[in-house]
Every structure is written in C-alpha cells, then in structure tokens.
Amino acid sequence: MPSEGRCWETLQALRSSDKGRLSYHRDWLLKGEEILEECMSIPELSTYSGWVVDHILPHSRQNQLVSENSTLSSAPDQVLSIPKSPARHAEVSSPVSRAAPSGTQSQDEYNPAEFVILRPSRGMEVEGCIRMYEEVHRMKGTKGLRQWQEEHERKVRVLSEMASEQLKRFDERKSLKQHKEYQDLREVIEKSFKEAQGQQEKLKEEHRHRAKILNLKLREAEQQRLRQIEQERLRKEEGQVRLRRLYALQEEVLQLNQQLDPNYQHKDLLRIDLSGYGSRGNQLCGLISGIIRTTSERGFPTPEDEAMAERALQEMQQVLTSLQQEISKAIEEKKRQDEEQAKEKQRELQQQPKAEKETPVLTQFPGGKQREGLQVKAGDSTMQWYQHLQDAASQCMLAFDGLTNSKDHQTKKIKMDLQKAATIPVSQISTIAGSQLKEIFDKINNLLLGKAVHSGGRAVSVTNHPQGLDFVHYKLAEKFVKQGEEEVASHHEAAFPIAVVASGIWELHPRVGDLILAHLHKKCPYSVPFYPAFKEGMALEEYQKLLGYQVKDSKVEQQDNFLKRMSGMIRLYAAIIQLRWPYGNRQGAHPHGLNHGWRWLAQMLNMKPLSDVTATLLFDFLEVCGNALMRQYQVQFWKILLLIKEEYFPRIEAITSSGQMGSFIRLKQFLEKCLHHREIPVPKGSLPSSFWRS
Secondary structure (H helix, E strand, O other): OHHHHHHHHHHHHHHHOOOOOOOOOOOHHHHHHHHHHHHHOOOOOOOOHHHHHHHHHHHHHHHOOOOHHHHHHHOOOOOOOOEOOOOOOOOOOOHHHHOOOOOOOOOOOOOOOOEOOOOOOHHHHHHHHHHHHHHHHHHHHHHHHHHHHHHHHHHHHHHHHHHHHHHHHHHHHHHHHHHHHHHHHHHHHHHHHHHHHHHHHHHHHHHHHHHHHHHHHHHHHHHHHHHHHHHHHHHHHHHHHHHHHHHHHHHHHHHHHHHHOHHHHOHHHOOOOOHHHHHHHHHHHHHHHHHHHHHHHHOOOOHHHHHHHHHHHHHHHHHHHHHHHHHHHHHHOHHHHHHHHHHHHHHHHHHOOHHHHHOHHHHHOOOOOOOOOOEOOOOHHHHHHHHHHHHHHHHHHHHOHHHHOOOOHHHHHHHHHHHHHHHHHHHOOOOOOHHHHHHHHHHHHHHHOOOOEEEOOEEEOHHHOOOHHHHHHHHHHHHHHHHHHHHHHHOHHHHHHHHHHHHHHHHHOHHHHHHHHHHHHHHOHHHOOOOOOOOOOOOHHHHHHHOOOOEEOOEEOOHHHHHHHHHHHHHHHHHHOOOOOOOOOOOOOOOOOHHHHHHHHHHHHHEOOOOOHHHHHHHHHHHHHHHHHHHHHOHHHHHHHHHHHHHHHHHHHHHOOHHHHHHHHHHHHHHHHHHHHOOOOOOOOOOOHHHHHO
C-alpha cells in the first residue's frame, strides 16, 4: 500500500537522524512515565546532590571564583563527570564512544564508574546553584551548629561547674547539718547522761539510805532474835528445872504412894479398909503423871503445873498422915479383930459353893462385897509365873548368842536367812483365804521341825547352825507379838488370823508359846496383869519403860499411841486364848485356853484401876473374848459383868479426869448394852467355818 511505504520511509528517515541513532536503555520504556512526571514536576534535588557538593565545591574553592553565578555562565562547556544512575537518568554516549569499535564495551552494559560529558543547561545551572546554596547554607549551618555545640558545651561546662559547686555546697550544708545534728544528739546524750548520772547518784543515795535503814532493822531483828533465843534458853532452863522438879515431885509422890499400900509395912492390917487412901493416892499419882505427859507433849511445864504438882504432894502427905493415924487406931483393935476376921473367913469358905471355888475370880475377891481394899500388886503365883517366863526368854536369848554376835560372814548370812524364814510368813498372814493360812502354818511348822523351806530363793533350815532352832523360836514369838503391837493395833480384825496360826504353832511347839507370853508380858505388863512398882533410886525413864511406854531421846510417847499399842496386844491375847488350829488335834486341851482369860479378868478386877488404861483394856478384852467367856462360864460370867458395873465402874470413874472419860464411856456403854440384851455379840473379824473352805 502506498501509505504503508511512506510510513516505512518516514521511519527510515527518523532512524537515520541524529536522534534516531541514539541508543536508548530498554528499562526506560518501563520508566518513561516516571521520567516525564519528573520533568513536568517541580525541580527537586537529586539523590546525587550530596556527591555534587562534595566534588564541585572543593574545585570552586581551589579556583577561587569571584562569583558563583559568573563561574557557571563562563563555563558552559565544562564537563561534569557524574556516575550514571539507571534509576534517574538515561545513559548518554559521547561521539567518541559511539564510534568505538565493536570490540569495546557494549552499549547496553551498565557501569557505575562510567562518566558522561554533559553540556551545561539551565536546569543544571539551577541545580548547581541550588547545590552551591545548599552547601553554603550547610557550611553556615555546620558552622552555626559547631558554634552552637561549642556554646552548648560551654554552657554545659558552666552548668556542670555550677552543678558541681552546688553539689559541693549541698554536701557542705548536708555535712554541716549532720554535724549540727550530731552535736545536738551529743548534747542530748550528754544531757541524758548527766541526768542519768544524777538519777543514779540519787538512787545510790536512796539505796544507801534504805540499806542503812535495812541494816538497822536487821540489827534490831538480830538483836530481837538473840533476845528471843536467850528468852527461849532461859525458858527452857526454867522448864528443865520445873520438869526436874516435877520428876522429883512424882518420885516423892510415888514413894509416898508405896507407903499407902497396906502390904508394904503393915501386912497384919490387910483387913482394914484403907482403899480410900490408896485410891486417892493413885489419883494423885495419875494427876502428876498426866501433868508430866501433857507437858512432854506441849514442851515444858508451866509454874501452874509445878504448883499443882506441889499441891498434889502436899495432899499425898496429908493422905499418908491420915493413913498413919488410921493405922495407929487400928493397931489398938488389932487383937480383937483378928479372931473375929478369922472366924468370919472360915465360915464364908464353908458356905461357898463348889462351883465358886473352881472360879478364880470369886476366890480372889475378898468377901464378895468388896469391903476390903483392892490389890496394887499381882498375886505371888502370878508374879512367879511371870518371872519364870522372863527367865526362859533370857535363857533362850543366851542360847543363840553365838549366832547373833558372830563376825563370820557365812554365819551372818545364815542368821539373816533364818530370821527372814521365821518372820516373813507371819507378816503374810491375812484374811484372804483359809488355804493361804494353811500354807503359812505349814511353812512355819516345817521350819520348826528342821525341814528345809524356801525363803528368798534359797533353801533354809534350822539345822544349818546348832543354835538355829533357839534363834527361830525367839524371833518367831517376837514377830507374833510385834504383829499384835502394830498390825492388830491398826486393824482389829487382823487379830483372829494371826491368833489362830499362833495357837496352832503353840500347840505343836509349846516353847514358842512360852516365848510369846514372855514377849507379850514384857511389852504389855497389863497382859499379866501386872503394875510395875516404882523402886527407890530407879530412873523415871526406866520406870516408864516398865509400864510399857516407848521412850526415845528422853521423850515419852503420846498417851494415844501407847493405848493403841496396848490395845492391839490385849486383843491378840484375847483371840489366842479362844482359838484353836482347825487342822490340829482336837482331843487335847488348849495350851493356853479360856481359863487363863478368866484368870486375867479376875486379876484385873482385883487390882486398883489405872486412869484411861484399865477401861481401855477391859473394853478390848471383853469385845474380843466376851462372847467366848459367856458361852464357857455363863451365869458366873454375868455375875462378873454386874460386879464391874456396880462396884468397879465407880472406882474407875473416881480416878478418871474429865479429859480421859472417852475410854470409860465406851466401856460403860458396851457393858450396859450387853446386860440389857443379855448377849455379847460375836466380835468383828472372827473366822467362820466357811473361811477354811476357801
């Protein structure tokens, strides 16, 4: 087509033109619009403005251009060498480069170090001016900034120095403040210290003052204590003097009381009724004994006690004087009364029933109406029997003297084993069961028969030593009596199991029974009955021991404890005389049966009563043995009870002080109850027949 040919021609002409021969970078096609926009937009600094400033300005300073604008205008052909930037500008080739042979670098190859030669243009001039202006302003800004920095640094230094000075002043003020506070605190401490010293001095002064007062009080208290000690010493000395005076008065009264006994000097005047003198003498003796007993419990006697004892002595002297006058009168009528009394006694004996002759009490009570005085001493036969038992006990003790006083270790061991084998079973006696009592009895009996028994894990026999049997006899009897003194005294029911074992041993081994009586009579003379007499020259403590009192460190035991021990031993004796071992020989007689109890009761009623003692022992004896005596003697026993009530109670009441009426009232109530019911109750703790089946 003709039009198409013209187009190709046009294109060929354009291609042959200078612009057509220009080579374009293929990337420009993609960025053409951006380039056009940049040409049409407001000029702005390129990204290489910094490079232009860094490379153009040094040349301008070296050439010392007079005017930046004239320099630019006079050098239109100045060649600027800038790196090609594919992002902002098209690559421009010089004629030389375009004419280069084909062996050189390719036109499309991009080299960042390649420079182009551009002709000056208005845009470039403007841009250069801008760059110059910016550089100038940058330099001014840099200079200003440097000056500002220097000024700032100077101000910073000034401020730092000011801050340092202020800090120093602050530290100085702070140090000054601390120093001031320290000084204030030190002044406060010194002030407090001075105040504390002053307070301390004040307290010391008060302490010295109080110590002085306290020392004065202590001195006064010590003086008071010394005065009290001295007063107590004087009081004790006076009390000792009064006590010795009381003992002397008691001794004198006892001696005078012995003279009141018709048997002492005037045996031929026994028929004279002098019982009133004897009773009054006993009362005076009891009065002085009560004073001494009371003062021993209280401490020392008072002057009133001494005056009372002296009045008792004076009254005793008056009683003795009256007795002597009575005896003098009686001597004148002696001959006439002897014959009448002998005839009367013979006539009474002939009229007395045979049953009454067999009862010791009726033959020992004179006349049946108590017209004559009661005895002070026991009968001769009783005293002989008592002495015989004491001699037997002494001989038994001498028989094993070699065993007790031996220094040999083996002998001492044998003695200890024998003592344990004899005494421990007695301590184990109780009312638990009859079988247990039988085991204890068999153990004791086997020991006495010479058989070996086990004690303390060893076999013990009396044949281990020649004196072993005597030693066991003595210690066994002593232990039985000690059980009465201690165990029965505290538990009255314990009298029966102990008594039945003792009775069985007594029956098989009579020597043990005699030793039981000997120990019993020695510790409780009222079980004879026997009232030991005070002999001239005898120490008072020795006499009190004879009466049964325990004396330790010159101090006599209290009356309540004394009566308790005597009561326990009398109860044991009353139980022994009525009990027999149930497994023994019933055909034989009791070795020490109820006839001895009848004798003891008769002898007690024939003797003068003792204050508090007689009533206590009669009550204990009748409570334990009264039922057995009632069944044995029946009517005769009731006669004795009536006699006690009608004749003996007034005598006991006459010598009993108001503070010692407890035992008398207890005896009186018991006897009145028995007489009212015509029955004496079975004693508590007695062993029934069922006991032996347990």
